[in-house]
Amino acid sequence: MIILKTIEELASLKGPIVLAAGTFDGLHLGHQALIRRAMDEAIACGGTAVVMTFDRHPASVVRPDRATKLLTLNKSKIALLDRMEVPALLLLEFTPELASVSAEEFITSLVAQSHPLKMICVGSQWSFGKGGRGTIALLEQMGCEKGNKGFSVTQIAPIQVHGSAISSTRIRNAIGAGDFAEATACLGRSFLLEGRVVKGAGLGATIGFPTANLDVEGMQLPPDGVYAVTVLHQGDVLSGVCNIGIRPTVDPSATAPIVEVHLFDVSEDLVGKELSLQFVKFLRPERKFNGLEELKEQISRDCFEARKIFSA
Secondary structure, three states: OEEEOOHHHHHHOOOOEEEEEOOOOOOOHHHHHHHHHHHHHHHHHOOEEEEEEEOOOOHHHHOHHHOOOEOOOHHHHHHHHHHOOOOEEEEEOOOHHHHOOOHHHHHHHHHHHOOOEEEEEEEOOOOEOHHHOEOHHHHHHHHHOHHHOOOEEEEEOOOEEOOEEOOHHHHHHHHHOOOHHHHHHHHOOOOOEEEEEEOOOOHHHHOOOOOEEEEOOOEOOOOOEEEEEEEEEOOEEEEEEEEEEOOOOOOOOOOOOEEEEEEOOOOOOOOOOEEEEEEEEEEEOOOOOOOHHHHHHHHHHHHHHHHHHHHO
């Protein structure tokens, strides 16, 4: 898969160009249908399908105080697109400068660098340009203008699961409620919480249960509690228990949740490594214990229960 970073690089691709445009957070079944529609059109016209998206969620720039929680990191999004055999990805850096570009100017630049731009495929709710003022109606209007070489617009209807339309918001709500079956049905694959291991206080090791603390800033988290998890690490599938929460026993003043995982039979120092967690079963809510000894006993029970789940 060719990865482009600027609109100008579209000129290097064989035309006609068929764009699949969107934020594509989660790359769920609806997103996949939109992208495959663009790929089919590109094959039919002998051109190149290009997925156009952004290196971060636009909300993190235009309204950082209410930034949308993420479902997928760029690294995984790229891997998923590559697995779909997408020919080219236009991954634009979403900056305040890009956010200030008008919808008309943005589309005009796409047209100018594509030889030619044949079609733009979008979801029914997609908006673009400064203030989100670009609409599907505007796209269709600009596509008919003589100077824009007559590109067409294909609007993909939402894909439904269990009688309701799939959306990234629906998936975030499902994960936030701990409904992993719902999230899986919409994603078309298991939900994975991804993060880089960062150095912690090392308290877990002192009570016999070393943990890997994950930096998951900006990611959508499941509810606080203890889970049996499988963990993907450099091609290996490991198992363990994960705690999400504020750890009231060891840090009564904490307010922000921490994600930490104890991996069974692993002694490797994982600091700096990327881990992906799949939540297998909710074991119990997080609670405060009367000291470290009581906490240690409960963790032992959690691990015993998790091992039973995996052995079954």
